[in-house]
Amino acid sequence: MTIVKDAVVVGAGASGLFAAAFAGRRGRRVVVLERSAVLGSKIRVSGGGRCNFTNLNVSIDNYISQNPRFCKSALAGFTPDDLLQMIDRDGIRYFEKEHGQLFCKGTSGEIIAMLRRLCEETHVEIIYTTKIHDISKRGDVFVVVTNNGIFHCASLVLATGGISYPQLGATPFGYRIAGQFGLNVIPTHPALVPFAFNAQDAGNFGGLAGISIEAEVSCNKKTFRGGVLFTQRGLSGPPILQVSSYWRQGDAISINLFPDADAYEYLLSRRSLKAELHNILEFPKNFARRWCEIHSFIKPINQINDRQLKEIADQLQNWRLCPAKTEGHKRAEAVTGGVDTAELSSKTMEAKKVKGLYFTGEVIDVTGQLGGYNLHWAWASGCACGRYM
Ligand SMILES: Cc1cc2nc3c(=O)[nH]c(=O)nc-3n(C[C@H](O)[C@H](O)[C@H](O)COP(=O)(O)OP(=O)(O)OC[C@H]3O[C@@H](n4cnc5c(N)ncnc54)[C@H](O)[C@@H]3O)c2cc1C
CATH class of the missing domain: 3.50.50.60 (FAD/NAD(P)-binding domain)
Structure with a gap:
């Protein structure tokens, strides 16, 4: 016909x-x-x-x-x-x-x-x-x-x-x-797609699935803000999906966990406290504890010297992760x-x-x-x- x-x-x-x-x-x-x-x-x-x-x-x-x-x-x-x-x-x-x-x-x-x-x-x-x-x-x-x-x-x-x-x-x-x-x-x-952790990060953060943290995420000169969502296998949420479109295999992404403030100033203002660092950070508790353990920042803040404080602030504002891959075309x-x-x-x-x-x-x-x-x-x-x- x-x-x-x-x-x-x-x-x-x-x-x-x-x-x-x-x-x-x-x-x-x-x-x-x-x-x-x-x-x-x-x-x-x-x-x-x-x-x-x-x-x-x-x-x-x-x-x-x-x-x-x-x-x-x-x-x-x-x-x-x-x-x-x-x-x-x-x-x-x-x-x-x-x-x-x-x-x-x-x-x-x-x-x-x-x-x-x-x-x-x-x-x-x-x-x-x-x-x-x-x-x-x-x-x-x-x-x-x-x-x-x-x-x-x-x-x-x-x-x-x-x-x-x-x-x-x-x-x-x-x-x-x-x-x-x-x-x-x-x-x-693949674009607008979640990332899968590399093996080390999967061990470190795999248990945080469901936690979302407001942050700024950057990759290849593009920066997006919103809730970064931890999944069983990696990271998702709007800013992650956005940067994934600019990401290529082997690239690192940078996460600014303090998008609205100077992390160093914030830490300095709490310097006199006896509390552990993870109790001072205003993140979901599990994430704060895990993040501090991974970075070996496990002291009370009043025992942390200036050099270390600057290092912590730097990590908070420029936390670099190397995803293993994206979740691919299927996702x-x-x-x-x-x-x-x-x-x-x-x-x-x-x-x-x-x-x-x-x-x-x-x-x-x-x-x-x-x-x-x-x-x-x-x-x-x-x-x-x-x-x-
Ligand atoms: C889960 C998900 C959520 C999304 N949410 C949004 C959103 O909220 N906002 C937004 O802007 N975008 C969103 N998008 C993206 C958006 O849906 C697509 O960009 C848009 O639908 C593309 O339209 P299109 O007509 O080009 O292609 P499609 O919508 O993919 O249509 C292509 C059509 O061609 C047909 N086809 C394929 N091969 C053949 C063939 N050989 N012969 C005959 N027919 C064929 C397919 O069956 C399909 O019906 C989302 C995408 C996904 C996957």
Whole structure:
């Protein structure tokens, strides 16, 4: 069976559905081919089930890419306000958690319902459990051979996401098709992912799972603040997830356990006390005791000399840890790397050397920081593509 469409979108995630709906609005006949039996599986789990769907402070500074300016045009073409108009129209109630992060008051299912409705309204067809056997281009026409028929189209959109969370259906398919058409793909790394301790730190801190400490975490000149969470295997929590996107194997991370004060001044002000150091530090008790034991800072503070006090303060403000690895793609909320932005038009997401071939969303080498930026990139790049394809 051969089916002729104006556009075929591969992947029914945030960016694919947006691209499809925006093209459908222009009267384009669009079909979305999805390998799984549902749409928007990553949206469903996003934001702990409440979907942090955008961020009021979206700017190019929130994205990682070999070309950090690539996302500028798409972000300007579809802003958080544009999304909020759509969200309001659907009566989805939301709230700002912190730092401009917008979450659903209800569940992420409401965002999925909005996407489904957008597609229905614009006559976009979605075909589930589709296995794509082959993609080729004959003249100006793409031929997509699947278990659900052979599709002919002038525009082909790869919106297959990154390879984070493969358990939700992520595949490297988009990268493979980019390679097939001669486009460069930047190697991927897990991003927004917890760290695993090295063997020594696992022995030292493995027993602290569940403890969270407010701190500033730095790696490769990027610093983020928030609750550092100890897990059974390593470290997690917002600032850890954030720095993980900039971390490479072998790098150390630095944790400032005194982000609001000068640790040395603080210790000096308590110098006359007879209490043990760990009882003076205002951290969860187990952590304070363990941290002092590991660093051999186990004296009462009034017996610690000036040189040692400076050393302790330095350790408190620049505690360096060398993670063994990240928890990998299985636990990563995103990936860095992907289809090289140098291959794509920043205005339309079309491949410069293959007319009619588009990439949108996470499959492109554009990765957002934690806070709704990844979904906003999916909306904005999908919209840019849908307005042209
Ligand atoms: C646990 C978790 C929580 C997250 N929370 C947030 C959050 O709160 N805020 C935020 O901004 N971002 C969040 N993200 C990231 C965000 O979900 C993604 O960046 C975004 O969904 C990417 O959209 P996409 O459309 O590019 O890809 P995806 O949403 O991954 O969609 C790709 C689609 O393509 C399909 N597909 C793959 N291969 C094929 C194939 N060969 N044939 C057909 N279909 C295929 C997949 O099944 C999938 O439906 C989270 C991610 C995870 C994993």
